[in-house]
Amino acid sequence: DAGVIQSPRHEVTEMGQEVTLRCKPISGHDYLFWYRQTMMRGLELLIYFNNNVPIDDSGMPEDRFSAKMPNASFSTLKIQPSEPRDSAVYFCASSLGPGQGSGNQPQHFGDGTRLSIL
Amino acid sequence: DQQVKQNSPSLSVQEGRISILNCDYTNSMFDYFLWYKKYPAEGPTFLISISSIKDKNEDGRFTVFLNKSAKHLSLHIVPSQPGDSAVYFCAATKYFFGTDKLIFGTGTRLQVFP
Numbered sequence: 268d269a270g271v272i273q274s275p276r277h278e279v280t281e282m283g284q285e286v287t288l289r290c291k292p293i294s295g296h297d298y299l300f301w302y303r304q305t306m307m308r309g310l311e312l313l314i315y316f317n318n319n320v321p322i323d324d325s326g327m328p329e330d331r332f333s334a335k336m337p338n339a340s341f342s343t344l345k346i347q348p349s350e351p352r353d354s355a356v357y358f359c360a361s362s363l364g365p366g367q368g369s370g371n372q373p374q375h376f377g378d379g380t381r382l383s384i385l
Numbered sequence: 386d387q388q389v390k391q392n393s394p395s396l397s398v399q400e401g402r403i404s405i406l407n408c409d410y411t412n413s414m415f416d417y418f419l420w421y422k423k424y425p426a427e428g429p430t431f432l433i434s435i436s437s438i439k440d441k442n443e444d445g446r447f448t449v450f451l452n453k454s455a456k457h458l459s460l461h462i463v464p465s466q467p468g469d470s471a472v473y474f475c476a477a478t479k480y481f482f483g484t485d486k487l488i489f490g491t492g493t494r495l496q497v498f499p
Contacts, residue, residue, distance in 0.1 A: 271428070300487075309391075309491030310429070310474060323486060358428055373419060374487065376428030 269293070271377035273359050279383045285347040288380045291340055292361030300374060301334055301344050302358040310358070316342065317364065349384045356381050388412045389477050391490035398497050404462040406493050408475030411456065417480035419487065420449060420460050423472045432473075433460070436480075465497045 272291040280286055292299050300315040314324040319336045327334070331350070336342040346353055360374040390409045398404045408418075416437040421429035435442040435449045435458070442449050448461045462469055475490040 302489075307491075310476075310489035312486060312488070315486065360428070373431035373434065376421075376430070378426065378428050 271359055271361050271375055273357075273377035273380050275380060276378065277381045277383075279385065280349060281385050282350055283348045284384075285345065286349045286353075286382060286384075288344040288357050288359075288382070290342045290344070290359030290377060292342070292359070293375055294340070296361035296363055296375070297339075298362045298364050298374075299336060299342050300360040300362075301342070302360065302376075304356045304358060304379070313344070349382075351384045354382055354384050386411075387491070388415075389475055389488050389490040391473075391475055391493050393493050394491070395494040395496070398465045398495065400467055400497055400499050401464045404460075404465045404469065404495055404497065406460040406462075406473050406475075406495065408458045408460075408490055409456060410458075410477050412477070412479075412488075413456065414479050415477040415488075417478050418449070418451060418458050419476045419478075420447075421474045421476060421489075422469075423474060423492070429474055462495075465495075467497050467499065470495055470497050 274289045297318050301313040302310050304310050313326045314334045315322055316336045332346055334344045356379045358376050358379045360376040362374040363372040388411050419434040420432040422432045423429040433444050433447050433449050435451050440451050451458045472492045472494050474492045476487040478487050
């Protein structure tokens with residue numbers, strides 16, 4: 268079965284450019300999460316969706332960051348304009364919610380997008 | 386403010402010995418805890434979890450212990466194998482309060498040498 272698919276795997280761009288990261292969750296999963304990983308702060312949750320609706324975006328660092336989930340099989344994380352301090356690995360994860368009758372379901376992660384802003 | 390802390394950034398253990406990875410948390414509302422393992426250039430993968438109503442959970446070579454009074458949990462790997470070399474993340478959530486939000490620690494890099 269296909270896992271969570273993220274694209275691109277690597278992105279190098281110049282400061283000020285718009286960056287769009289993409290994620291396809293596991294089919295049937297109703298939760299989608301975006302994380303950022305840095306050496307100093309580890310894995311930080313940026314935003315998560317339930318049934319395509321944003322539930323908690325308190326981790327989004329600034330207005331330069333935005334995320335959308337237009338349908339159950341696709342989500343984007345956009346940074347505009349990008350800055351060097353945005354350089355990190357960005358992960359998308361999906362899961363079944365606790366309402367599925369199976370207890371707390373672990374999140375399944377994609378392999379991440381390594382973003383470098385020059 | 387780090388609500389979940391992994392104070393050891395790295396750990397080196399000989400193959401066959403026990404690896405003990407530690408995690409501390411500050412929020413007493415956390416009621417469900419998970420460990421994830423991460424290899425380079427891959428996403429984290431779920432390893433084992435424990436609910437706050439238990440103090441121990443085992444899965445093969447992996448055992449997680451929870452000490453609620455100390456707000457501390459640990460992951461024991463016995464025996465350690467070279468394939469266990471990875472970064473291990475501890476995570477916590479307030480599951481029974483209806484949130485699906487995981488708070489992660491900064492990770493511990495485990496190296497198992499022959």
